Amino acid sequence: MGWCIPVSAAGFYSLVEGARMKEKKVRYVWIPVIIALIAVPAGFYYVNWSKSGAGAGLYSRDWLPEAVFAYWNPDDFYESVQTMTGVFKGEECVACHEAVTPGIVNDWRKSRHSQAQETVYCTACHGNDHQKLHLPTPEICGSCHTTQHADFNDEKRYGFPSHALAMERALDAKHFVDKPKAEVTACLQCHSIATKCDSCHTRHRFNAAEARRPEACITCHSGPPHPDDETYFASAHGQIYLAEGDDWDWSKPLRKGNYKAPTCAYCHIDRGKHQVADKSIWKFGIKQVNPLTSGNQVKRDKWVKLCSDCHESDWARQKLSEMDAERKRAWKKLYAAEKILKDLRDKKQLHPMAKQRPPYPGDSDDTFLKMERIGFFEGQASAFYNVSPIERDYFEMWYFDNLGAYKGAAHGDPAFVHRGHAAMDAALENIRRNANALRTLNEAEKAAGIKPEAEAFWKQGEYTDYNREHN
Amino acid sequence: MQGPVTRDEGRGARNLRMVVGWVLFIVTGSVTVADSEPSGSFDNSTCISCHEKQDNELVKAWRASVHGKNKPLADCIACHGNSHNGAAIKARQDETCTGCHGGRDEPTVHSYASSKHGLILKLEKKEWDWTQPLTQANYRTPGCAYCHMHAGEHNVSAAVRDPDLLREDTGEVKSVQDATRRVCQDCHAPRYLTHLFENGEKMLAIARMKVREAKNLLLHAREEYNAEELDAAENQYQKMQLHLKNVYLGIAHQSPDYQWWYGQPALDGDLLRIKGAISELMRIESANGKQKACTPAGVDGKAKPE
Numbered sequence: 191m192g193w194c195i196p197v198s199a200a201g202f203y204s205l206v207e208g209a210r211m212k213e214k215k216v217r218y219v220w221i222p223v224i225i226a227l228i229a230v231p232a233g234f235y236y237v238n239w240s241k242s243g244a245g246a247g248l249y250s251r252d253w254l255p256e257a258v259f260a261y262w263n264p265d266d267f268y269e270s271v272q273t274m275t276g277v278f279k280g281e282e283c284v285a286c287h288e289a290v291t292p293g294i295v296n297d298w299r300k301s302r303h304s305q306a307q308e309t310v311y312c313t314a315c316h317g318n319d320h321q322k323l324h325l326p327t328p329e330i331c332g333s334c335h336t337t338q339h340a341d342f343n344d345e346k347r348y349g350f351p352s353h354a355l356a357m358e359r360a361l362d363a364k365h366f367v368d369k370p371k372a373e374v375t376a377c378l379q380c381h382s383i384a385t386k387c388d389s390c391h392t393r394h395r396f397n398a399a400e401a402r403r404p405e406a407c408i409t410c411h412s413g414p415p416h417p418d419d420e421t422y423f424a425s426a427h428g429q430i431y432l433a434e435g436d437d438w439d440w441s442k443p444l445r446k447g448n449y450k451a452p453t454c455a456y457c458h459i460d461r462g463k464h465q466v467a468d469k470s471i472w473k474f475g476i477k478q479v480n481p482l483t484s485g486n487q488v489k490r491d492k493w494v495k496l497c498s499d500c501h502e503s504d505w506a507r508q509k510l511s512e513m514d515a516e517r518k519r520a521w522k523k524l525y526a527a528e529k530i531l532k533d534l535r536d537k538k539q540l541h542p543m544a545k546q547r548p549p550y551p552g553d554s555d556d557t558f559l560k561m562e563r564i565g566f567f568e569g570q571a572s573a574f575y576n577v578s579p580i581e582r583d584y585f586e587m588w589y590f591d592n593l594g595a596y597k598g599a600a601h602g603d604p605a606f607v608h609r610g611h612a613a614m615d616a617a618l619e620n621i622r623r624n625a626n627a628l629r630t631l632n633e634a635e636k637a638a639g640i641k642p643e644a645e646a647f648w649k650q651g652e653y654t655d656y657n658r659e660h661n
Numbered sequence: 662m663q664g665p666v667t668r669d670e671g672r673g674a675r676n677l678r679m680v681v682g683w684v685l686f687i688v689t690g691s692v693t694v695a696d697s698e699p700s701g702s703f704d705n706s707t708c709i710s711c712h713e714k715q716d717n718e719l720v721k722a723w724r725a726s727v728h729g730k731n732k733p734l735a736d737c738i739a740c741h742g743n744s745h746n747g748a749a750i751k752a753r754q755d756e757t758c759t760g761c762h763g764g765r766d767e768p769t770v771h772s773y774a775s776s777k778h779g780l781i782l783k784l785e786k787k788e789w790d791w792t793q794p795l796t797q798a799n800y801r802t803p804g805c806a807y808c809h810m811h812a813g814e815h816n817v818s819a820a821v822r823d824p825d826l827l828r829e830d831t832g833e834v835k836s837v838q839d840a841t842r843r844v845c846q847d848c849h850a851p852r853y854l855t856h857l858f859e860n861g862e863k864m865l866a867i868a869r870m871k872v873r874e875a876k877n878l879l880l881h882a883r884e885e886y887n888a889e890e891l892d893a894a895e896n897q898y899q900k901m902q903l904h905l906k907n908v909y910l911g912i913a914h915q916s917p918d919y920q921w922w923y924g925q926p927a928l929d930g931d932l933l934r935i936k937g938a939i940s941e942l943m944r945i946e947s948a949n950g951k952q953k954a955c956t957p958a959g960v961d962g963k964a965k966p967e
Binding site for chain 2: 256257258260261271273291292293294296297370372373375376377379380392395400403405406408409410412413414415419436541542574575576577578579582586627631634635637638640644645647648651652653654656
């Protein structure tokens with residue numbers, strides 16, 4: 191029994207201690223709870239506050255919109271004209287606008303809106319008070335076209351790149367915030383795909399058949415970072431379309447058997463589902479992704495099912511794994527270039543360095559710890575100006591050559607893939623050569639005892655000054 | 662249901678039918694002759710000598726235009742063909758213009774062809790009635806001629822800027838905007854046009870700033886370095902002229918791609934590469950000891966290397 195007492199005492203002690211610890215733990219639990227109770231509403235408040243400026247998006251307090259933004263982002267910026275007064279009926283709008291702007295009335299007359307059993311007049315989309323007119327946003331179109339609108343909104347869950355998030359991401363891009371607004375007006379024209387339906391179904395005809403044809407997409411899906419037009423038209427699919435497409439019946443839905451070759455919409459808006467991101471595995475080629483995650487396997491199966499409308503499923507799987515391989519090759523080259531640049535950055539051999547040039551978009555002159563942004567995850571997508579030439583070389587290799595090769599692979603244009611990779615090889619070689627020149631120069635300066643300073647013109651000049659003062 | 666004349670018909674009736682037939686033939690024939698344009702193939706001087714009498718203003722407008730002034734002439738038959746048969750329809754179609762103004766990849770054509778206007782036209786042109794005059798939104802979207810020869814205007818330059826895009830002329834801006842407005846207002850609201858014009862003017866001004874910033878740097882660099890040394894920078898400056906034109910074409914033809922990817926960021930790249938090329942020359946010189954330090958060639962021209 192003798193030894194029982196100390197044991198039970200120890201047991202008692204540990205029990206008491208445990209309870210105390212528990213009490214302490216419970217007490218500690220309150221700390222994160224309290225922090226969360228303060229931080230979460232404060233965070234919400236801060237985000238709301240930062241979105242409540244004269245501009246739009248997360249940095250809305252940093253810029254003022256151009257008047258023309260109203261037409262691409264009506265939700266945030268459109269205000270009705272005040273030159274006319276009165277409340278009108280649909281017939282009255284038509285009667286007057288037939289003389290004022292005959293083009294839009296002609297269009298409307300040919301549209302299903304005017305030919306429907308119950309005519310959809312101007313007032314249905316624009317309102318009837320001429321001093322309180324609005325531009326139709328997806329919400330307004332969606333009040334009748336509910337399925338399409340619901341699909342479109344649901345796309346947001348796939349993240350960016352997507353149509354539904356296009357405007358949001360444009361407005362929050364650092365270079366959009368930083369550059370003079372009249373310069374970045376160009377961005378909104380394409381990114382308005384999120385804020386109005388007439389990007390694809392042009393006003394005032396709003397024809398589904400028009401949007402089924404590739405031409406509906408290529409005002410935006412063209413140019414160096416996304417040569418969708420070139421790569422598609424050069425592919426076997428595109429060649430068939432170019433040769434025969436004019437004779438196809440475009441009133442048919444985008445389903446198996448209706449079209450001899452697929453168009454942009456046949457694959458990306460398949461079965462009429464208004465989502466383009468639901469099958470996006472490689473994310474435009476903009477960043478490296480693991481194509482074999484379970485989520486991406488689901489997307490891959492969707493592609494295989496779609497291609498199986500015409501091809502054998504094994505063939506489709508083979509093509510998709512060829513794309514995996516192409517992406518792997520591309521990223522090997524890109525990372526080789528990134529390594530060279532990061533090495534120059536570490537050794538302070540970039541010229542000019544971050545602190546010797548205008549700050550990274552969104553930063554200010556007194557931002558702490560200035561750093562050159564290299565690669566996707568550091569935000570190089572916004573660093574294509576006010577940087578050193580070798581950084582721009584990498585930007586072009588990544589944004590133009592790499593994305594071009596990706597589009598070539600995705601759309602079945604092997605020549606474009608080849609060209610893209612040849613361009614990447616050349617760019618990498620060029621970056622190596624330029625890096626050597628920078629190193630040599632830097633070492634020569636050190637040997638001559640010259641303190642490396644950047645020339646004044648990196649920070650000043652007519653546009654550089656204007657950009658600093660206007661955004 | 663007119664059958665051949667039968668023996669059952671009386672001679673008088675047959676004669677009457679013949680007389681009526683002849684009268685009809687003569688009347689309709691003479692009407693046709695009076696209304697029809699002379700057929701046959703013409704050369705330019707024949708077109709002009711006749712059309713000067715019909716519509717002298719039109720001929721004068723053509724003479725005043727680049728088409729009528731610059732050699733080789735874009736004359737009547739270049740656009741209308743050498744006969745009256747479908748002459749107007751031929752001239753209204755884009756292919757007539759693009760024959761001279763470059764193929765698909767030429768920026769003037771490509772900037773339009775990839776715009777919403779251009780793409781809709783491509784899809785629908787077969788359904789349109791090309792006998793309609795180029796006005797009053799008779800066409801769903803404008804082709805080349807709808808804007809540049811609106812309502813038959815034969816001075817094609819009315820809505821076109823001076824090719825020297827660095828030149829700023831407020832008089833020209835106004836006259837070009839007025840001419841453009843006359844076209845666009847067939848479909849678009851007046852306030853929309855005002856906002857577009859203002860915005861376009863600012864966008865072009867920004868592009869000009871980039872070019873002038875580079876030009877100014879080169880002016881100073883040319884005093885310090887020889888042509889061979891400045892080769893890379895000068896080449897890049899030549900590209901700037903093209904990229905400036907792309908911005909202009911992007912605004913005029915409403916192509917976001919030309920405003921942006923072929924325009925503004927391309928100019929940004931040119932500018933920083935020109936700076937890079939000049940900076941490299943200065944650093945090499947200074948490292949070789951020809952110069953005391955990396956004194957910047959001041960953009961204001963004050964601080965020049967000794």
